[in-house]
Amino acid sequence: MNYYSLNRKANKASFKEAVIKGIAPDKGLYFPESITPLPESFFETIDTLSHTEIAFEAIKQFVEPDIPEMVLKEIIKETLSFDFPIVNISEHISTLELFHGPTMAFKDVGARFMARCLGYFNKDNMNEVTVLVATSGDTGGAVANGFLGVKGVKVVILYPSGKVSGIQEKQLTTLGQNITALEVDGVFDDCQDMVKQAFLDTDITDHIQLTSANSINVARWLPQLFYFMFAYKALHIEYQDIVFSVPSGNFGNICAGMMAQQLGLPINHFIASNNENNIVTNYLNSQSYNPKPSVQTISNAMDVGNPSNFVRIQEIYKNNFHELKKNLSGFSFTDAQTRAAMKELYTKYNYIADPHGAVGYLGCKAFLENNHQSHCVFLETAHPTKFLDVVEETVDTQVPLPKQIQDVMDKDKHSIKIASYEDLKNYLLMS
Numbered sequence: 001m002n003y004y005s006l007n008r009k010a011n012k013a014s015f016k017e018a019v020i021k022g023i024a025p026d027k028g029l030y031f032p033e034s035i036t037p038l039p040e041s042f043f044e045t046i047d048t049l050s051h052t053e054i055a056f057e058a059i060k061q062f063v064e065p066d067i068p069e070m071v072l073k074e075i076i077k078e079t080l081s082f083d084f085p086i087v088n089i090s091e092h093i094s095t096l097e098l099f100h101g102p103t104m105a106f107k108d109v110g111a112r113f114m115a116r117c118l119g120y121f122n123k124d125n126m127n128e129v130t131v132l133v134a135t136s137g138d139t140g141g142a143v144a145n146g147f148l149g150v151k152g153v154k155v156v157i158l159y160p161s162g163k164v165s166g167i168q169e170k171q172l173t174t175l176g177q178n179i180t181a182l183e184v185d186g187v188f189d190d191c192q193d194m195v196k197q198a199f200l201d202t203d204i205t206d207h208i209q210l211t212s213a214n215s216i217n218v219a220r221w222l223p224q225l226f227y228f229m230f231a232y233k234a235l236h237i238e239y240q241d242i243v244f245s246v247p248s249g250n251f252g253n254i255c256a257g258m259m260a261q262q263l264g265l266p267i268n269h270f271i272a273s274n275n276e277n278n279i280v281t282n283y284l285n286s287q288s289y290n291p292k293p294s295v296q297t298i299s300n301a302m303d304v305g306n307p308s309n310f311v312r313i314q315e316i317y318k319n320n321f322h323e324l325k326k327n328l329s330g331f332s333f334t335d336a337q338t339r340a341a342m343k344e345l346y347t348k349y350n351y352i353a354d355p356h357g358a359v360g361y362l363g364c365k366a367f368l369e370n371n372h373q374s375h376c377v378f379l380e381t382a383h384p385t386k387f388l389d390v391v392e393e394t395v396d397t398q399v400p401l402p403k404q405i406q407d408v409m410d411k412d413k414h415s416i417k418i419a420s421y422e423d424l425k426n427y428l429l430m431s
């Protein structure tokens with residue numbers, strides 16, 4: 001598969017080139033040149049397939065011929081070595097739990113898949129690659145875990161100081177080895193802007209091979225489409241009209257769902273569930289797209305003021321606002337509403353949600369008000385204990401800590417504070 005840049009000024013790239021570069025030389029995001037729908041029989045018989053078989057069929061066209069089929073099967077098997085359970089919440093609402101991986105957020109799948117692709121491409125260890133990542137909370141931990149000890153790869157994670165949860169910070173600052181955390185005096189968008197600027201800075205790129213492990217990178221982004229297929233497999237016999245509510249920040253996950261739909265997955269509608277960082281919700285209501293500085297919320301991983309994947313969504317629907325509106329609704333919720341949803345889920349359904357999942361639940365409820373026939377699946381994108389203080393204080397109960405969280409609790413944080421792009425540049429050139 002070849003990929004083109006959405007800025008349309010760079011040459012096309014193979015999967016391997018797109019993964020190693022991360023972002024095109026004209027600063028555009030890469031997008032696949034074609035999307036060939038899977039045969040109808042694939043969806044009709046999906047419940048007879050395992051998760052790894054589904055994932056293999058779904059991603060094959062996007063990686064060939066750069067990764068041989070046998071290697072791809074192995075990468076997928078290792079990537080998906082945990083569960084993706086569906087929990088029934090009410091007659092019209094279920095949740096797909098995406099937090100059973102090593103760092104307990106949905107980023108684990110993309111991070112593990114990308115780390116293995118890069119490991120394969122770098123197997124002869126010709127050149128060291130530096131993976132630059134901006135995180136609002138979960139990508140950093142998943143990438144640190146996924147790339148720990150990968151030969152020939154250095155990982156540099158930028159995160160906004162004081163704006164990620166305590167557990168998230170531990171996950172991205174305590175591993176050592178080939179992982180370094182830079183603590184930025186700013187918000188997530190500052191981190192993301194610095195990363196993008198570094199890709200354009202020839203003072204850096206003349207000396208260092210940089211790539212990104214944010215959803216900018218196609219190998220981090222595309223595997224997220226598996227989730228929607230797994231949920232469909234579990235629910236399609238019982239429900240004919242399945243819609244997804246996706247707690248959204250950088251819009252990589254929902255955009256991956258739209259790729260699954262392009263592959264033929266019969267999804268009727270997507271709901272972009274936002275916290276008060278509501279750029280896309282506002283766009284859907286007004287047709288005017290206005291990125292703005294992010295505000296801090298209790299669903300901090302979605303505190304994004306300029307979602308980088310929105311351009312990919314525009315590409316999927318050919319910049320046609322009305323086509324997009326047919327497929328996508330957007331809702332935005334305050335922290336007070338999010339807390340009320342967490343309480344409702346706990347007291348009414350005995351389900352402890354994290355703040356991001358709770359925003360997804362609210363999106364389902366808002367959509368179902370006018371769409372009584374649908375079955376809505378909200379993605380539970382992180383384990384509640386990643387946001388321990390907020391969750392325990394809101395539902396007023398103690399939540400047992402899973403092993404993955406206990407393992408990082410007592411580790412010592414190591415970070416380097418930076419305040420500007422120049423600080424990042426100096427760090428990259430000196431280290």
Ligand SMILES: Cc1ncc(COP(=O)(O)O)c(C=O)c1O
Nearest residue numbers: 138248249250251252253301381
């Ligand atoms: C827990 C959680 N939920 C939701 C999101 C938003 O996902 P996306 O950036 O793909 O829209 C993130 C971060 O990406 C996250 O960490």
Ligand SMILES: N[C@@H](CCOP(=O)(O)O)C(=O)O
Nearest residue numbers: 135136137138139214215301
């Ligand atoms: N919410 C994310 C922000 C970065 O998103 P990505 O999917 O583009 O890596 C985070 O948790 O860091």
